[in-house]
Amino acid sequence: MLTYALPDQTLRKAIESSAHAQANLCWTCSTCDSECPVYLATGRLRPQKIVRMANLGFLDDLLSLPEIWYCLTCKRCNYVCPNLVKPASIISFSRQEALRRNLLPWDMFLRYRDFFSRFQRVRWHTAEQCLKGDMESISHELWCNWLDTPIAGSKGEILFSNLSPSKAFKSAADHSSSTACFTCGECGNACPIFFERSVFDPQWIFRMVNLGLEEEILKSPSIWLCLACQRCTEACGELVSGHLIIRHLQELALEEGMVDKDFPFRSKNAQRAIYPLYIKEINSLLGFDPV
Ligand code: SF4
Numbered sequence: 620m621l622t623y624a625l626p627d628q629t630l631r632k633a634i635e636s637s638a639h640a641q642a643n644l645c646w647t648c649s650t651c652d653s654e655c656p657v658y659l660a661t662g663r664l665r666p667q668k669i670v671r672m673a674n675l676g677f678l679d680d681l682l683s684l685p686e687i688w689y690c691l692t693c694k695r696c697n698y699v700c701p702n703l704v705k706p707a708s709i710i711s712f713s714r715q716e717a718l719r720r721n722l723l724p725w726d727m728f729l730r731y732r733d734f735f736s737r738f739q740r741v742r743w744h745t746a747e748q749c750l751k752g753d754m755e756s757i758s759h760e761l762w763c764n765w766l767d768t769p770i771a772g773s774k775g776e777i778l779f780s781n782l783s784p785s786k787a788f789k790s791a792a793d794h795s796s797s798t799a800c801f802t803c804g805e806c807g808n809a810c811p812i813f814f815e816r817s818v819f820d821p822q823w824i825f826r827m828v829n830l831g832l833e834e835e836i837l838k839s840p841s842i843w844l845c846l847a848c849q850r851c852t853e854a855c856g857e858l859v860s861g862h863l864i865i866r867h868l869q870e871l872a873l874e875e876g877m878v879d880k881d882f883p884f885r886s887k888n889a890q891r892a893i894y895p896l897y898i899k900e901i902n903s904l905l906g907f908d909p910v
C-alpha cells in the first residue's frame with residue numbers, strides 16, 4: 620500500500636527563515652539540476668530535489684542526506700534559477716544544522732574538509748591532463764597519488780624585462796579592474812577552493828595578471844579550477860571582479876590558442892571520471908551507504 624508524507628508547514632517555515640532560499644517559488648523546472656557540475660558528472664545531487672524537500676518541510680531527511688556533502692558550493696544552481704530560488708543556500712543551511720546537532724561529528728567534518736582540499740589537487744591534475752589530451756579514466760593508484768602529493772610550485776625563472784602582454788590580455792585585465800588589487804587576500808579567504816597556492820589562489824592569479832605574466836597564466840591548469848561562485852568578487856573591497864578576470868583568462872586562453880579548442884569537451888568528459896570517485900570517497904569518509 621502506498622503511503623504519503625504530508626508537508627510539515629512548521630518545519631517548512633523554519634527552514635525558510637534560516638536558509639532564505641525562496642523555496643516556495645520553485646516550479647520544478649530542473650534548470651538547477653542541468654547546471655550542477657556534480658549532477659552532470661554523476662547523476663547524483665539534484666538541487667531541485669533538495670528544494671522540494673525544503674518545501675515539504677522534510678528537515679530530518681535533509682540533514683541526513685549524503686548529497687549535501689557532495690555539493691561543491693559553486694552556487695551555479697542559485698545563479699541559473701529563473702525564479703531566484705537558492706538551492707545552494709538550503710544546502711549551506713543543512714550542513715550548518717547537521718553540524719550544530721552533531722549529526723556529523725566535528726572530527727569527521729575536519730576529515731571531510733581535508734579531503735575536499737586535497738581533491739583540488741585532483742582537479743588540478745585533471746585539468747593538466749586535459750590540456751595535453753584525453754583523460755577518460757583514472758586508476759585507483761593514480762587517484763590516491765594525486766590526492767596525497769602536493770603540487771610543486773613553478774621553479775622557472777621569469778625575466779620581467781621580456782614581458783610584453785598582448786593588447787587582448789591588458790584589456791581583459793582592465794575590464795575587471797584587476798589593477799585596483801592591493802593584495803589584501805580577502806578573495807583567498809572567501810574562495811571555497813583556495814587551500815594551496817600551487818593549486819589555486821585567486822590573489823596569486825590576479826597578481827600574475829597585473830604583472831603581465833600572460834603565457835604563464837594562460838597555460839596554467841589553475842585557471843580552469845575556478846567554480847565561478849563569485850565569492851571573491853563579493854569579498855573584494857576594491858571592487859575587483861575576480862570571477863570575471865578568471866573567465867576572461869579562460870576565454871583568452873582558447874582565443875589565443877594557448878589551449879586547443881577541444882579542451883572544454885575533454886574536460887567535461889574527465890569530470891565523469893573524477894566525480895564518481897569523489898562521491899565514493901565522501902561516502903566512505905562519512906559512513907554513507909554506497910548506492
Ligand atoms: S531552477 Fe529554480 S525553479 Fe527550476 S527546479 Fe531549480 S530551484 Fe526550482
Ligand code: SF4
Nearest residue numbers: 655690691693694696
Ligand atoms: S552549489 Fe553547485 S554543486 Fe552545489 S548543488 Fe548547487 S550547482 Fe550543484
Ligand code: SF4
Nearest residue numbers: 810845846848849851
Ligand atoms: S569565483 Fe572567485 S571565489 Fe569562486 S572559485 Fe573562482 S576565484 Fe574562488
